[in-house]
Amino acid sequence: MLIDSNAYIGHWPFLRLTHNTPETLLGRMKEFGTDASVISNLNGIFYKNTQHANEELWEAIRSKKIYTDRFIPFAVINPVYGGWRDDLEQCTTRMGMKGVRLYPQYHGYEIATPSCVELVKRCRDKGVPVAFCLRMVDSRTSSWMDLDKEWTLKDIVPIVKAVPDAKYLVVNVANSMALNTEDMDLFRKADLLIDSSGRNITNWVDLFKSFGTGKFCFGTHAPILDYFSGLLRIESLRPTEADEKTKEQLRSGNIKKLLGI
Amino acid sequence: MNRRNFVTRGAAGMAGMLLSSPLTGSAAPPPGEAATRSAPPSFDLMKEVMKYRKIDVHAHIYWTDDSPETQLDYGRRLGIEKQVISRYLDVMPGTPEQFRKFNDLTIKAIKKYPGQLLGGFVLNPVYQKESLEEIKRCTDAGMIGPGELYYQVKINDPKYFPIIEKLIDLKMIIHSHAECQLGVGGYRMKYNGYKQPNTSIPEDFVDIARRYPEGIFQYAHIGMGGDWEYECKLFREYPNIYVDTSGSNNAENMIDFAVEHLGEDRLFFASDNSYYQGVGRVLSANLTDRQKQKIFFDNYNNLLKKGGRGVD
Amino acid sequence: MLIDINAYVGHWPFMQLKYNNCTALVERMNKYGVETSVISNLNGIFYKNTQSANRELYEELKALGTQRKRFIPFAVINPTYAGWQYDLEECVKKFGMKGVRVYPKYHDYEITDPALIELVKRTRDMNLPVAFNYKMVDSRQRSWMDIDYVAYTPKPEWTLKNIFPIIKAVPDAKYMILNVTNSMQLDAADAALFKKARVLMDTSGRTINDLGSLLKTQGTERFAFGTHAPILDYLTGMLRIESLRAEEADARVKELLRSGNATHFLGL
Numbered sequence: 001m002l003i004d005s006n007a008y009i010g011h012w013p014f015l016r017l018t019h020n021t022p023e024t025l026l027g028r029m030k031e032f033g034t035d036a037s038v039i040s041n042l043n044g045i046f047y048k049n050t051q052h053a054n055e056e057l058w059e060a061i062r063s064k065k066i067y068t069d070r071f072i073p074f075a076v077i078n079p080v081y082g083g084w085r086d087d088l089e090q091c092t093t094r095m096g097m098k099g100v101r102l103y104p105q106y107h108g109y110e111i112a113t114p115s116c117v118e119l120v121k122r123c124r125d126k127g128v129p130v131a132f133c134l135r136m137v138d139s140r141t142s143s144w145m146d147l148d149k150e151w152t153l154k155d156i157v158p159i160v161k162a163v164p165d166a167k168y169l170v171v172n173v174a175n176s177m178a179l180n181t182e183d184m185d186l187f188r189k190a191d192l193l194i195d196s197s198g199r200n201i202t203n204w205v206d207l208f209k210s211f212g213t214g215k216f217c218f219g220t221h222a223p224i225l226d227y228f229s230g231l232l233r234i235e236s237l238r239p240t241e242a243d244e245k246t247k248e249q250l251r252s253g254n255i256k257k258l259l260g261i
Numbered sequence: 262m263n264r265r266n267f268v269t270r271g272a273a274g275m276a277g278m279l280l281s282s283p284l285t286g287s288a289a290p291p292p293g294e295a296a297t298r299s300a301p302p303s304f305d306l307m308k309e310v311m312k313y314r315k316i317d318v319h320a321h322i323y324w325t326d327d328s329p330e331t332q333l334d335y336g337r338r339l340g341i342e343k344q345v346i347s348r349y350l351d352v353m354p355g356t357p358e359q360f361r362k363f364n365d366l367t368i369k370a371i372k373k374y375p376g377q378l379l380g381g382f383v384l385n386p387v388y389q390k391e392s393l394e395e396i397k398r399c400t401d402a403g404m405i406g407p408g409e410l411y412y413q414v415k416i417n418d419p420k421y422f423p424i425i426e427k428l429i430d431l432k433m434i435i436h437s438h439a440e441c442q443l444g445v446g447g448y449r450m451k452y453n454g455y456k457q458p459n460t461s462i463p464e465d466f467v468d469i470a471r472r473y474p475e476g477i478f479q480y481a482h483i484g485m486g487g488d489w490e491y492e493c494k495l496f497r498e499y500p501n502i503y504v505d506t507s508g509s510n511n512a513e514n515m516i517d518f519a520v521e522h523l524g525e526d527r528l529f530f531a532s533d534n535s536y537y538q539g540v541g542r543v544l545s546a547n548l549t550d551r552q553k554q555k556i557f558f559d560n561y562n563n564l565l566k567k568g569g570r571g572v573d
Numbered sequence: 574m575l576i577d578i579n580a581y582v583g584h585w586p587f588m589q590l591k592y593n594n595c596t597a598l599v600e601r602m603n604k605y606g607v608e609t610s611v612i613s614n615l616n617g618i619f620y621k622n623t624q625s626a627n628r629e630l631y632e633e634l635k636a637l638g639t640q641r642k643r644f645i646p647f648a649v650i651n652p653t654y655a656g657w658q659y660d661l662e663e664c665v666k667k668f669g670m671k672g673v674r675v676y677p678k679y680h681d682y683e684i685t686d687p688a689l690i691e692l693v694k695r696t697r698d699m700n701l702p703v704a705f706n707y708k709m710v711d712s713r714q715r716s717w718m719d720i721d722y723v724a725y726t727p728k729p730e731w732t733l734k735n736i737f738p739i740i741k742a743v744p745d746a747k748y749m750i751l752n753v754t755n756s757m758q759l760d761a762a763d764a765a766l767f768k769k770a771r772v773l774m775d776t777s778g779r780t781i782n783d784l785g786s787l788l789k790t791q792g793t794e795r796f797a798f799g800t801h802a803p804i805l806d807y808l809t810g811m812l813r814i815e816s817l818r819a820e821e822a823d824a825r826v827k828e829l830l831r832s833g834n835a836t837h838f839l840g841l
Contacts, residue, residue, distance in 0.1 A: 013586035016616070016625035043589070048716050049490040052589035082463065083494030108717050143621050144681050145718065300574065304606035306808065306815040338816050442713040486713025486724075490588070509754075509779045510711040511806045514591045537782060537816070541809025 001252040002034045003072075006131075006171040006195045006219030006230075009060060010042030010053065014143035019223040022060050022067050028227050029070065036070050037220075038255070040101045044076025045136065051087040058095040072259065074099040074131060078107040079115040088119065092126055098259055099129045099169065105147050106136075112158035120163045129167035129191075129258055132156055134198065135174050137224060152176040157183045160190050167191045167258055172221045173198035177207075188212060193258050195219025196250070197230040204233075204241050213246045217255040309544055311340045314558040316379075316572060317539065319409060319436070319481060319507040319531035320344040322370050329370045333377055335536040342558075343572055346370060347381035347408020349438065353457070355413040357391035360384050364395065368402045379572075381408025381436065386420040396427055405570045406433030409481055412457040416478075417468040425469065429476050432568030434561075436479035436505075437461055441487035463495045470499045477501055477564055482533050484508030484542065489515050493522040500527070503564075506556070507531035511538035516546035516556070530557045574828075575607040575811070576835040579706075579751045579775040579799030582633065583615030583626065587716035592803040595637050595644065601807055602643065608832075609643055610800075611839070613674045617649025618709065623680075624660040631668040645839065647672040647704060651680040652688035661692070665699060671839060672702040672749070678720050678731070679709075685738045693739060697746035702838065704749035705736045707778060710804060711754075732756040737763055740770050747771045747838065752801045753778035768792075773838045775799025776830070777810040784813050784830075785821030793826045797835040 009020055019028050020042070029037060044053030054075045061067045075091035077084055077100050091097040100123050104111045111132075123130050135150040152175040160168060164186065173194050179187060188211060194201070197219040201207065207216070220230045234242075234250045242250070317336065322329045329346060336344055348363040364382045371380040382399035384392035384407070407428060414420050416437045428435050439461040463480070470478050478501055483489040485508030496502045504519060506528055519528055525548070532539030543556055565571045582594050592601050593615070602610060617626030627648045634641045648664035650657050650673050664670040673696050677684050696703045708730050712723040722730050732755040740748060744766065753774055759767055768791070774781070777799040781787065784796065800810045814822075814830045822830065835841070 011584045011586070011616075013584070013616075013619040014621055016620060016622075016629065043584075043586075046586040046716070046718060047589060048488060048587055049494065049589070051494075056589070081494075082488075082491040083497060086494075086497065106718070143619070145619065145679075145720070300608050301603040301606050304604070306605075306811055310812070310816070338818070339812075440713075486711040488714050510714060511779075511809045512711075512714070513803045513806045515806075517591070535779060535782070537812050538779060538806075538809050541812045542806040544812075545806040545808040 001248075002032075002218060002231075003252040003255050004029070004034050004037040004220050004222070004230075005169060005193065005217045005255045006197055007037040007039045007222045008042045008224065009039055009057065010044075012042055012137075012224065013046055014137075014146060017223050019227075022064070022071065025222065026066065026070060028222060032227055032231060035252070036072055038072045038074055038099065038259075040074040040076055044101070045103050045106045048081065050076045050078045050081065051083070051090070054087065054091050054095065054097070058091075058097075072099075072261075073097045074101050076101050076103070077119060078103070079119040080107065080109045080113070084115075084119070085122075088122060092128060097128075098261075099123075099131060101131045101133070103133070105149070105151065110158075111155065112162045116159065117162045120159060120166050124163060124166035127167070127260060129169050129193075131169035131171060132159075133171045135172060138174070150175055153179060154183070157186065160186055160192065164190055169193050169195065169217075169258065171195040171197060171219055172225070173200045175200060177210075184210060187215075191258065193217045193254055195221070195230065196233045197221035197225055201230075201233050204237060208242075213242070213249060214254055216250055217258075218251050306544075310540060312550070313340070313554050315339075315341045315343075315530055315540075316558050316561050317341045317344040317507075317532050317536075318479070318529040318561050319505045319533050320346050321409070321534055322346045322348055322366060324348075324366065329374065329378060332534065333374060335532075335534075336377060339536055339540050341532075341536070341540075343377060343379055345379045345381050345405065345408070347383055349409045350383040350385065350411045350413065353413065354387070355385040355411070357385070357388050357395070360392075360395060361398075364399050364404075367404070367408070368399070371403060375403075380404035381406060383408050383410060384424065385413045386418070386424050387414060389420065389423055392424055393427055396424070396431070400431065405565065406431070406568075407436050410435075410437040412438060412460040415459050415465050416461040417465040417472070418459070421469070422472075425473055425476055429473060434477045434479050434503075434564055436481060437466075438481045439463065439466060439487075440485070441492050463492050466502055467495060467499055470502045474501055478503065479529065480504045482506075482508040482531070483519060484510050484512070484515060484535070484538065485533065486510045490518060493519045496527075497522050503527045503529055503560070505529045505531035505533075506543065507533035507535065507539055509533070509535040509538055511535075511542040513545070516542055516548070520546070520548060520552065525552045525555055526560055528556045529561045574832040575605075575609075575798055576832040576841075577602070577607050577610040577800050577802070577810075578749065578773065578797045578835050578839075579704075579777055579810075580610040580612045580802045581615045581804065582612055582630065583617070585615055585710075585804065586619055587710075587719060590803050592807075595633050595640070598802070599637075599640050599643060601802065605807055605811065609645060609841075611645045611647055611672070611835075613647040613649055617674070618676050618679045621651075621654065623649045623651050623654065624656070624663070627660065627664050627668060627670070631670075645672075645841075646670045647674050649674050649676070650692060651676070652692040653680060653682045653686065657688075657692070658695075661695060665701065672696075672704060674704045674706075677705075678722055684735060685742060689739060690742050693743045693746045697743060700747070700840070702747035702749050702773070704751055705739070706751040706801075707731045707736075707754045708752060730755055733759055733767075734763075737767060740772070741766060744770055748773070749838075750774045751777065751799060752805075753780045755780060771838070773797050773834060775801070775810065776813045777801035777805055781810075781813050785817055788822060788826065793822070793829055794834055794837075796830055797838070798831055
């Protein structure tokens, strides 16, 4: 079974995207044998009121039975915007969203700001993961209106420290994964997954040694990144690097466990 | 899937991508091609404008010689029956002498045009005794309640409590300026030197509305350029906060969004002297005639009636 | 007849829009009696490669069937981005676009940038208008990710003075100035030159609140109905015309404002 833990629909302001609708994404999934995809709406990164993006996603998924079967929706919540608590409640109950994506850099707050900590605790209590992204696009190629700073894995540490018993998903790990001993220990103990879409997911031997095989999962970051690379990183693992059981964990086992499905 | 299968699947994917690419390079529609171009039925906008009774609940007069006649002329042009005017206290520190002078201007105007103008007074709670006296003076002069209270003191400052309690006793609508934008306190908004530090923000309204659930609060100008989505979302759970729709920014869908979040009873039509935008944004909203009539007139008038100040 | 000279389709990154595709816009036009709209694609303001947005608009219109004749498409061109000359040619000759919209603030170049001057000269030579606007949204409600020309700060929103230098540089081109929301003041010499220029301004902006007086000072040929929809509401721009009193604008002048000036200016 193959589950993509990091896909999107919606609009990217600075570039025309293709495969950014449920139908075209489903087409990609069929092409590559992906059984289900965790998706959120890119519009939520830029809309001041992210709830409109969540409603758009909800309506899109409800429009066809196959979408409800194949997509696992995540909400985009901005914990420093008016009404976010109500938004979170609506998303996780009425709309049936299974996780929350947060964008501290785009939404302009510190990762361990009190309202973000409150949000993560609420998610923890609901048993839903929160997802952070080290970058949405390569800052070298992006627009003059986009962010000019990318994150490393270290930037995620403060929130994991603040709420160590929450569930975390860290996607598009495109920059340094270096952590000091204390932080590495924190990450190893945390219920935390890293997807395979980022360019720093290269040396699996070292990654497994540092984080453990239970800390990774398949992710495409599609349609911003190509649909192949995240999968290629897993499928090209040699038997000496990962046995079939480990590969299945990467393909779907680890993310199923995190999502409780 | 083994590596070989993966490569095979990948190759199919590439082929699929090529096949599914949109065909580019196709010709433009032939010039002059006959196409249906039936003119839409004409829309009588001014008939629509005049269909609704209107109270503009947030307007201002000025110190200039042409005021309030210019404002009244806009009102006649757009079928606005009454305007609630005030001379907002845009001076610091806003002494009793200053606010009395500002209110005198309003009193003069409402005496001159009693059929078209309703008066709102201003005050400064830093001067509690004088403010309470001013409420009495202005009420006796026929004013209906506070006009747009300004940035001298935040609306939830304890200095306001005795004032608000008095206004509640008098069953008056408590109308205050507020902002919600970059550059002002609140979300991503800092008091950065271009704004007075005591300007109220939506959170201040929530705070005071919770303290006084019996109070009726009018949040000024969601069309002033602030973040109306933020404002409406924040106020959803506070039924005693009403919003006036005034301001120069006539964003499409603002009224629809406000109705969706606050309900059709919690909006008051207003211009803040942007008369075209004030009327245009309500008329273009996707609402029923009855909903528009409530916003243009009934919602506010019903609250005025509670204090015995209704318009017939 | 009504012609809206300032409407859009497409996406505004910072806010969900309603009525932002051709089909929805046609419904809006039908409801309020508007026969034709000049449109461009909002996506072109943000895409680095604006031609993707122009192609999207072309494809959307092509798919619209007979109703496509209700629209007059304008291209969005960034004259500091690679290949713009080819884009302009393709937009005009292949996509059938009838004018150009430029966004110096969003595309980050000066109003007198030589590349812009070259673009304006090319559009002049093609007898096509080039359209500027004061602003897309009110800076007070902008997103923190939007451009930072903010009212009442040292980097304020634009006024006519900010647009005028290009008119001075290429005085014989055709200009549209849209969403006029701040001052129209120019010094005496510039005002005289501005008055001679071929300029059409729309009625969507808040500065057009005393259209009756503007018709007297600027002339009756320089204004036309525009909505700035779907960013601004659909009716305010129309209200500024329809509520003119007979002594401010007679039936003939009102018709000029509704469609006559646009028809003449755009060569329809």
